[in-house]
Amino acid sequence: MAENIIIHGLVLSGVYALLALGFSLIFGVARIVNLSHTAFYMLAAYLIFGLTSSAGLSLYASIVIAIVAVTITGILTYRVLIARVRQHEATTLIVTIAVAVIIQEAVLKGFGGEPEAGTPRIVAGATEVFGVSVLNQQLLTLGVVLLLLLATWIFLMRTKTGVAIRSVAQDREVANLMGIDVPRMEMLTMAISVGLAAVAGALVAPLFVLTPAMWAHPLVMILAVVVLGGLGSLKGSLIGALVLAFAESLVVFLAPSGAFLKTSVALTIMLIVILIKPEGLFGVVFEEERG
Numbered sequence: 001m002a003e004n005i006i007i008h009g010l011v012l013s014g015v016y017a018l019l020a021l022g023f024s025l026i027f028g029v030a031r032i033v034n035l036s037h038t039a040f041y042m043l044a045a046y047l048i049f050g051l052t053s054s055a056g057l058s059l060y061a062s063i064v065i066a067i068v069a070v071t072i073t074g075i076l077t078y079r080v081l082i083a084r085v086r087q088h089e090a091t092t093l094i095v096t097i098a099v100a101v102i103i104q105e106a107v108l109k110g111f112g113g114e115p116e117a118g119t120p121r122i123v124a125g126a127t128e129v130f131g132v133s134v135l136n137q138q139l140l141t142l143g144v145v146l147l148l149l150l151a152t153w154i155f156l157m158r159t160k161t162g163v164a165i166r167s168v169a170q171d172r173e174v175a176n177l178m179g180i181d182v183p184r185m186e187m188l189t190m191a192i193s194v195g196l197a198a199v200a201g202a203l204v205a206p207l208f209v210l211t212p213a214m215w216a217h218p219l220v221m222i223l224a225v226v227v228l229g230g231l232g233s234l235k236g237s238l239i240g241a242l243v244l245a246f247a248e249s250l251v252v253f254l255a256p257s258g259a260f261l262k263t264s265v266a267l268t269i270m271l272i273v274i275l276i277k278p279e280g281l282f283g284v285v286f287e288e289e290r291g
Contacts, residue, residue, distance in 0.1 A: 005246070005253045011138050011207070013245030014145035018200040019218055020225040020237035021152060022193035027231065028169040029189040032086055033093060035219065036077070039100035040194050042215040044070045044201030046107050049119050049210055059120055067198040074194025078187065100215060107212045116210040141203045148199065149238070152192075156234075165189055220263060221248075224270045230280030239281060243269065 023037050044066045051062035077099055085091040123136040156162040167175040168185045176182050208214070225244055229236020244266040251262040273281065 005249045007132070007134055007138060008253070009242075009246040009249035011141050012249060013242045014142055015200050015204055016218070016221055016225055016241035016245050017238050018145055018148060018196050018203075020222045020229075020241050021149065021234060022196035023222050024226050024231075024234055024237045025165075025189050025196075026193040027226070028234075029165055030086060030186045032082060033089070033096070034082070034193070035093060035096040036099035036103065037096075037193070037197055038215040038219040038222065039103040040070050040074055041197040041201040041204075041218065042107065042210075042212075043073070043103050044198035045118075045205040045208075045210055045214070046111055046116075048202055048205050049116055050111065052119050059122060062119075063122075063202045067195065067202060070198040070201070071191055071195045074197075075187065075191050078190040082190075083183075083186075100219075104212050104215065111210075111212070113212055118208060118210055119205040121206040135207075137206050141207070144199070144203060148196065152196075153234075161185075161188070217263065221266065224267055226280075228270045228273055228280055230282035233280070233282040236280055236282035240270075 019038060019041060023034065026032050026034050026037075047066035047069060048059075048062045051057045051065060052059055055062075057065070081095050081099065082092060085095055121135075121137040123140050125136050126133045127136055127139060128134075129139075154162075156166055164175070164180045165185050165188070167178065167180055168182050168189075172182055175185075221244060222241075225240035226233075226237055227240075228243065229238070229240035247266045247269050248262045251265050255261075
């Protein structure tokens with residue numbers, strides 16, 4: 001039982017961490033609360049399912065096509081819709097939730113409303129780890145998550161473009177005066193954000209049941225993750241993902257009959273932390289970094 005909780009918690013926290021990282025990036029750079037973020041995650045999972053089951057493409061080709069297609073869709077969504085209204089926060093929220101609903105309706109039209117078993121696993125079989133049988137797909141998911149988190153950190157901290165993105169996040173006007181192409185950095189950040197969501201969708205497609213509403217629960221959870229960790233804090237998003245994912249796993253495995261309460265339990269933890277520290281776990285650190 002304990003082993004299942006740890007494995008499920010790690011996989012779930014990895015998925016939440018990828019989603020929260022992308023969500024935090026676009027908020028930190030462009031100050032956009034993108035409520036359609038997890039809809040792109042769902043779209044990637046369904047595209048892979050459709051390309052493998054209906055179009056007959058190989059799994060690897062389907063994954064590449066889906067990630068590229070979803071990333072391009074995210075960029076176009078930003079350029080055509082979000083960029084035009086981003087100065088108005090309430091309008092941005094409405095536009096992004098409308099995009100999410102449109103994607104959901106498109107999935108319903110294309111695939112129907114019945115739950116789908118998902119795609120074939122990228123790697124089959126299981127491996128014994130410390131006496132526990134773990135699916136190779138779960139190990140792959142954890143490995144890809146860790147690599148992406150590390151690669152994103154290196155990109156943001158060690159590359160010229162990453163420094164430019166962080167400069168825009170810290171002060172848009174100063175970055176513009178320094179000659180940084182702010183709109184280009186925002187567009188690139190949106191591409192990275194949606195790309196991370198698409199990869200998360202590719203990773204869960206073989207593990208989770210696919211439904212047209214599968215974007216809604218992760219959206220609530222990543223909102224809770226970024227608030228718990230401190231809005232805009234990448235480190236906080238990672239810690240928040242671990243805390244809330246394991247809270248979910250504990251409820252699911254220890255009280256199966258009350259599994260429907262998993263979201264409530266996770267959100268209650270967030271509320272308790274916010275009552276004690278309103279800025280979140282790492283909100284103060286982030287604000288100090290922003291100068």
